[in-house]
Amino acid sequence: MRVIPATEFALKREVDYGSAQQNEAVKSIIEEVRRDGDAALRRFAERFDGVRVDDLRVTKQEIEAAYEQVDESFLAAIRAAAANIRRFHEKQLRSSWMDLQADGSILGQVIRPLRRVGLYVPGGKAAYPSSVLMNAIPAQVAGVPEIVMVTPPATAGAEGINPHILVAAAEAGVSEIYRVGGAQAVAALAYGTESIPAADKIVGPGNIYVALAKRYVFGAVDIDSIAGPSEIVVLADETADAAYVAADLLSQAEHDEMASAILITPSPELAEAVAREVDRQLSELPRRDIAAQSIRDYGAILTVTSLEEGIDAVNRLAPEHLEIIVREPFQHLGKIENAGAIFLGPYSSEPVGDYFAGPNHVLPTNGTARFSSPLNVDDFMKKSSVIYYSKEALLRDGEQIIALARHEGLDAHARAIQIRLEKEGTNHG
Amino acid sequence: MRVIPATEFALKREVDYGSAQQNEAVKSIIEEVRRDGDAALRRFAERFDGVRVDDLRVTKQEIEAAYEQVDESFLAAIRAAAANIRRFHEKQLRSSWMDLQADGSILGQVIRPLRRVGLYVPGGKAAYPSSVLMNAIPAQVAGVPEIVMVTPPATAGAEGINPHILVAAAEAGVSEIYRVGGAQAVAALAYGTESIPAADKIVGPGNIYVALAKRYVFGAVDIDSIAGPSEIVVLADETADAAYVAADLLSQAEHDEMASAILITPSPELAEAVAREVDRQLSELPRRDIAAQSIRDYGAILTVTSLEEGIDAVNRLAPEHLEIIVREPFQHLGKIENAGAIFLGPYSSEPVGDYFAGPNHVLPTNGTARFSSPLNVDDFMKKSSVIYYSKEALLRDGEQIIALARHEGLDAHARAIQIRLEKEGTNHG
Incomplete structure (x- = not known):
């Protein structure tokens, strides 16, 4: 890698x-x-x-x-x-x-x-x-x-x-x-x-x-959104277990040849160890041909000078899956702007979310986490606005509504208010 | 009309x-x-x-x-x-x-x-x-x-x-x-x-x-959604003021020739009176050519035998704007399935919502209220899922996650969990 x-x-x-x-x-x-x-x-x-x-x-x-x-x-x-x-x-x-x-x-x-x-x-x-x-x-x-x-x-x-x-x-x-x-x-x-x-x-x-x-x-x-090629980014420091990180990268890479698995780390030792582990674990996988091609074409281990720089890189990539395997992962959660699902700590391996924990595995792919969300309940609901205006409110606001409608050249809009002010205003006053 | x-x-x-x-x-x-x-x-x-x-x-x-x-x-x-x-x-x-x-x-x-x-x-x-x-x-x-x-x-x-x-x-x-x-x-x-x-x-x-x-x-x-031709449906009974209803229909019709303005009513008297009022008010409008063509091509007064039948018709049309001008309008709100914005009572004329009341005037058009919503704050926000799994949870759920991954033929997914169970389980047990 x-x-x-x-x-x-x-x-x-x-x-x-x-x-x-x-x-x-x-x-x-x-x-x-x-x-x-x-x-x-x-x-x-x-x-x-x-x-x-x-x-x-x-x-x-x-x-x-x-x-x-x-x-x-x-x-x-x-x-x-x-x-x-x-x-x-x-x-x-x-x-x-x-x-x-x-x-x-x-x-x-x-x-x-x-x-x-x-x-x-x-x-x-x-x-x-x-x-x-x-x-x-x-x-x-x-x-x-x-x-x-x-x-x-x-x-x-x-x-x-x-x-x-x-x-x-x-x-x-x-x-x-x-x-x-x-x-x-x-x-x-x-x-x-x-x-x-x-x-x-x-x-x-x-x-x-x-x-x-x-x-x-x-x-x-x-x-729903059209699913594109999917990805995992692991942000890890020297406290991460290289074998865990490699296994998680490969669990994404086995999906298909276009999948992308990326480690971002400030630790040169972890970078080396994960590269070795990926090679070792890859050889044992039933879907090794797919995973190997994904790692070769779209995989990478990115070195950074600090976790802060790593977080900037995460936000640029806007990954579908993000694992944060560092000391005190919650310390960094507030800085993550773009990610579909965020997995914190060493035990939150991506398959935990793919299958079991409860959050959805239908996630924004290919950088669309900048503006899209995991599939969720809102996606199956719709909203209607409700407006019940009282007579008092209409009499109070009517002239301003008429002014705005007239300004936009929509005279029939103004008249729909005017006709009410004329009738109700008389009764009222 | x-x-x-x-x-x-x-x-x-x-x-x-x-x-x-x-x-x-x-x-x-x-x-x-x-x-x-x-x-x-x-x-x-x-x-x-x-x-x-x-x-x-x-x-x-x-x-x-x-x-x-x-x-x-x-x-x-x-x-x-x-x-x-x-x-x-x-x-x-x-x-x-x-x-x-x-x-x-x-x-x-x-x-x-x-x-x-x-x-x-x-x-x-x-x-x-x-x-x-x-x-x-x-x-x-x-x-x-x-x-x-x-x-x-x-x-x-x-x-x-x-x-x-x-x-x-x-x-x-x-x-x-x-x-x-x-x-x-x-x-x-x-x-x-x-x-x-x-x-x-x-x-x-x-x-x-x-x-x-x-x-x-x-x-x-x-x-955002692509705006199509827009519409108003007024559901009114014999308590409605025909001049108000006609003015509201025309405020939609003046937008463009493809706009649609529809009255649904169980009252034959109101139907007749609104038809007359539309003709009368139309002649006074600066944008009467546009409004007249809209009324002719896409406007209608629909008679129903009951308000319930009227509500069924509303839900089929799924209008962008719906006005309910009947005795006790809130009694019917729960039955409205499809409408972008719902205006209740005689003082909630559509322009009140177009300009002033607060709800958005960017609404689902052309029947898309079946599945779309007014523009709203959610449209400018995105969600990320967060998963922090504890060691205890992983040891408890690991075997079931592995079973599901294996069943789907995704062996690297299973291994990402397995490798943790092997290391952590030993420490644990």
Whole structure:
């Protein structure tokens, strides 16, 4: 693993916006689903998934059968994780509120769950039960009454059913599951078909076609952020255990070749020791080819002259995951401006958060922690402003409102106030 | 104004995604700004605005001079509105929080303002001081240290300076103002130039080029929602004053030809009276051509058999603005699922909210209130998760975390936990 000064390092990975061909394909799939509904979904299942789908919806019996197929320890672990995730997200809940004014007016915000949310779950090996929990539970906690999961038929169909995904969905409060994947699933969630009513928001990871489809339908429905390549930054001093740090870097690097794992340290000894440990541990990993390429292309050990300089580098990188393994880590928390999730101390290894502790593992990637947040309960709620103006308040403020409306050349706005002042002012005076 | 049953009505207006030509133009402008920086901004100012711009940044002296040019009553009204907007948005502020666990672990959310926000303000007649307040004050309340305004040089330049915009910006806490408009301004905010550092988020309304540019740079920076055609729905019973209702419908209709103004009522008498009042008041309006076309193309009076049926129609329409002018309006508030801003009672005319009461006038348009919210303080803040796991918690939960990681085939994740259990478990046991 290369060791270089932090000042000489910049991480730049381009987001994949797809080729013109891929964008065209997605557009035509979406249009076909809008036009032909369920029939289009069945055609695409045959063409792309090689599966004939009769019932688009997964039945209650199939979900019950899935419970028979997973082992006890998996179920226990999923339930423990789900309880932690639920607890953490319940802390985020906010109530509607009112601000009562002396003049009798009431202003406020009504905060409500979305009605219907669609959750995309990829098929095959990329189908992670933990991601089902992380995407569905915040919606459940928000109070979304209809949480709809879609997943390719080769995963959830009679042929290739993945019982762990079905069990995770049931545990996380998913209310409907449909056998449909790819851009066609996104189109169904955005516009609805005979079998699948349209949703208000679509979340969840997917391949490039799913990502492009989400981008395309954005506006007709809401979407979550488009996941880019992900990263971990470990900020560590000489008190850190090199083997722990190396293991944490590799846990990110094994995700994919574009992932980035970076150590920032003022300790030359730790830098050397972690470089050695990464080489040693890498050779033992089942996914060593992926991890090695990630470390080579996007990994680095950055040396700094002080922890303060290290924190500046962290804020520039705005990493998805940040571990702070130093003496007194809380001392530095207040200085961290940009990071998706912050792991403090030697026992808060990234997988603790990926699977179990409770905070969400859907995090802003590729530097977007500058302006984005982990998936959270707010993402599944919407606000409405409430304005109840009293007669007294209108009579008091009316002339100023009229002045502002007139100034902007919006005469009908002014007249809507004027007509009330004329009638009510007379009664009043 | 046409009177039809609510069951026969649907409102469908397409969002403008621009022509291929417009999209190409925007793309090439953005690329030129990325390549040539300030020089590109100056070239575009000459080409599009017909203005030679020397200093891109508006000086303190120009802002002081603007205060000399606006009259007392405007300044007083702007200050009163700003105080109300500030008060309402301060109620939305949230603190970072921690959840302390019995095992010594700490989980939480750090909630912080964005560092730098760009506010687009259109030039010419569409430059509304009220919109400057509505976009900038939530950022100011959130604690954003750098609030940057951009506006075309023909508005803020030496030739066509609009002092009301400059004064509103100063009152709303804008920290820098630049003479640059159009897609090139969006590019400058997204990627930065020699004079204008890049921002984390871009908000504010603009023409189709500005909207397309925001869509294009989304991902590199955050953006607010793209404003579509706007609407008002008035839900009223026989207690409503037909002249008030008609005036409020027209205050929306005067905005533009695509605006929609809809009355929903169970009272045939009110329906007739409002139809007559709209005709009568329309003839007196300076902007009657715009308002008449809006009423003809997108306006309607919808009759329902009950207020409950009316509320169903409201929720289907998901209007930007909703007025409820009925006996006991609060009785129905809990049933309203989809609306950007809800105005209750006869004195809460829409312009009260557009200018003065405090809630934001940047609202979800064209049915997006199903999943979007008024502009608010959360839009200018970001969250980071915090995970501090204790040794005790890790030893307790480690095996379950390993089980989940192994199940998903992510062995390096499992090893990051395993290596700690091996070392710490020994010490522990």
